[in-house]
Amino acid sequence: MDGDDASILVMPLPIEDIKADLDALLPGVTITVEGSALRIEPKDVAAVCRALKETERFRFDYVANLTAVDYPPTHLDVVYHLYSMGQRCGPVTLKVKLPREQPVVASVTPIWRGAEFQEREVYDLFGVRFEGHPDLRRILMWDEFEGHPMRKDYVVEDQNVLERPPS
Amino acid sequence: MEPSINTAPAMETELLEVNLGPQHPSTHGVFRMIATLDGETITKLKPVMGYMHRNHEKIGEGLTYIGCFPYTDRLDYFCAMTSNLGLSIAIEQLAGIPVSERGEYIRIIMAELTRLVNHTAVTGFLLNDMGAFGTPLLYAFREREKILDLFEMASGSRMMCNYVRPGGVREDLPAGFLERCRPLVDGYSNFLDEFETLLTDNEIIRQRTQRVGVLPKALAIDASVTGPMLRACGVNYDLRKVDGYSIYPRFPFKVPLGTVGDTYDRYYVRILEMRESLKILQQALKELPQASPSMSPKGQAIGKAPRTFRPPKGDAYGRIEAPKGELGFYLVSDGSPQPYRYHIRAPSFINLTVLEDLCLGHKVADAIIILGSIDIVLCEVDR
Numbered sequence: 001m002d003g004d005d006a007s008i009l010v011m012p013l014p015i016e017d018i019k020a021d022l023d024a025l026l027p028g029v030t031i032t033v034e035g036s037a038l039r040i041e042p043k044d045v046a047a048v049c050r051a052l053k054e055t056e057r058f059r060f061d062y063v064a065n066l067t068a069v070d071y072p073p074t075h076l077d078v079v080y081h082l083y084s085m086g087q088r089c090g091p092v093t094l095k096v097k098l099p100r101e102q103p104v105v106a107s108v109t110p111i112w113r114g115a116e117f118q119e120r121e122v123y124d125l126f127g128v129r130f131e132g133h134p135d136l137r138r139i140l141m142w143d144e145f146e147g148h149p150m151r152k153d154y155v156v157e158d159q160n161v162l163e164r165p166p167s
Numbered sequence: 168m169e170p171s172i173n174t175a176p177a178m179e180t181e182l183l184e185v186n187l188g189p190q191h192p193s194t195h196g197v198f199r200m201i202a203t204l205d206g207e208t209i210t211k212l213k214p215v216m217g218y219m220h221r222n223h224e225k226i227g228e229g230l231t232y233i234g235c236f237p238y239t240d241r242l243d244y245f246c247a248m249t250s251n252l253g254l255s256i257a258i259e260q261l262a263g264i265p266v267s268e269r270g271e272y273i274r275i276i277m278a279e280l281t282r283l284v285n286h287t288a289v290t291g292f293l294l295n296d297m298g299a300f301g302t303p304l305l306y307a308f309r310e311r312e313k314i315l316d317l318f319e320m321a322s323g324s325r326m327m328c329n330y331v332r333p334g335g336v337r338e339d340l341p342a343g344f345l346e347r348c349r350p351l352v353d354g355y356s357n358f359l360d361e362f363e364t365l366l367t368d369n370e371i372i373r374q375r376t377q378r379v380g381v382l383p384k385a386l387a388i389d390a391s392v393t394g395p396m397l398r399a400c401g402v403n404y405d406l407r408k409v410d411g412y413s414i415y416p417r418f419p420f421k422v423p424l425g426t427v428g429d430t431y432d433r434y435y436v437r438i439l440e441m442r443e444s445l446k447i448l449q450q451a452l453k454e455l456p457q458a459s460p461s462m463s464p465k466g467q468a469i470g471k472a473p474r475t476f477r478p479p480k481g482d483a484y485g486r487i488e489a490p491k492g493e494l495g496f497y498l499v500s501d502g503s504p505q506p507y508r509y510h511i512r513a514p515s516f517i518n519l520t521v522l523e524d525l526c527l528g529h530k531v532a533d534a535i536i537i538l539g540s541i542d543i544v545l546c547e548v549d550r
Contacts, residue, residue, distance in 0.1 A: 061388050065495050067510040081484050085388050085404050114391025117520050140217040
């Protein structure tokens with residue numbers, strides 16, 4: 001068993017540099033910088049993710065976190081946090097805006113296996129369909145469950161609130 | 168009439184589908200594996216989870232940021248302190264809260280004690296899964312109890328500590344804490360020596376764990392596996408080094424790495440990690456800043472964080488090296504005192520992605536110890 005005691009800290013990559021490189025690599029893809037994140041179009045998710053993983057300069061081989069945020073009444077954001085274990089850099093945050101009615105986006109599970117359960121969770125709790133996912137089923141709720149509980153407009157039934165009888 | 172010698176048709180075999188769990192002690196909680204067996208060999212295995220799901224994230228959206236802390240205790244109930252720490256770090260990133268110096272040291276002490284608790288207990292459970300019922304587990308629990316006593320002194324609770332806060336910790340260390348903690352840390356390596364004598368070169372344990380559940384390096388990275396499980400494959404990725412969060416860069420320690428990535432390596436990496444944690448603890452206990460007379464000790468420990476606050480609009484992803492792997496909290500603020508979105512990246516949930524790959528081709532009894540070596544807590548998996 002080997003040990004390592006060198007402290008190697010993550011090098012934060014300037015988000016503008018990543019955008020410039022992606023623009024050069026993928027003509028025809030619209031990328032905008034939003035705070036510390038990159039916003040991409042739903043149709044470009046697979047192409048951008050593949051470029052981020054396979055380009056020598058990035059090698060983002062590790063999808064640390066994949067989740068969604070609901071912004072009623074208009075849209076949902078799917079958020080990806082990517083790191084590189086090989087180059088110890090990151091994170092790069094990707095955000096994808098989807099319509100709340102019928103949110104569909106390409107699955108990144110064929111690119112990173114680590115997205116498998118996380119995409120199933122987002123499908124389960126938010127109702128986002130990931131096209132190309134090998135096994136898109138509910139994961140935390142049971143199969144017969146209807147609705148998507150993490151949506152802001154989900155009504156929690158039977159809260160068991162004890163109400164004081166009118167005096 | 169001619170005597171028939173062998174008229175019986177060739178023996179027919181068929182695959183058998185077996186449910187392991189959800190109510191079974193070997194699954195470490197209410198976890199279910201649907202295993203398809205050819206004889207006793209696993210040909211397919213589907214994990215089923217969610218029996219403990221209470222939608223922690225939805226509950227969090229209805230609470231203040233501080234109000235989420237007691238709930239994080241109940242994620243990984245072996246490691247309440249590190250769950251608290253993960254949320255604190257995410258909130259500090261989001262709201263820009265500085266951490267007091269004394270608070271940082273107390274956090275490191277608690278986080279590393281938690282690592283000892285977790286790795287000791289998981290090793291005990293692993294032996295339980297291998298059929299060594301009771302005795303090794305109780306050796307492990309005897310040591311764990313001593314650390315829980317310390318947690319009780321500091322936080323008032325043995326397991327649901329609710330202790331770390333943005334800016335520092337909830338209360339300063341009580342009188343007598345250090346006097347009890349130092350001998351425990353100094354004596355812990357004796358316990359590890361004793362434990363290792365029992366286990367590391369044990370022929371039965373080697374037979375049961377070596378070359379069982381080998382996780383290839385490339386698959387581990389691809390499947391977002393983190394923590395001791397990743398390092399057992401030889402990938403040098405420890406967030407205490409990589410991110411250097413809190414004051415970890417001040418502590419020289421090694422990152423133990425495995426070579427094969429089998430169940431044995433996962434066991435042994437944890438033992439070695441405990442030895443490194445002891446080094447960190449010894450240094451932290453030595454360097455813990457003294458309470459200065461100008462400020463009350465409690466003030467120094469808890470820092471300057473207000474009880475309720477409104478972080479500016481935006482989002483933050485804070486992550487720490489919890490004993491089970493990367494524990495991340497993704498917070499979105501809309502400027503109100505409650506998180507707009509509160510997401511937990513649970514390490515044991517994502518580490519389960521590779522469970523089927525590890526179990527294929529092994530026997531049922533091996534699947535039990537492979538699951539044990541992944542180190543899951545169902546309250547964290549299901550959230």
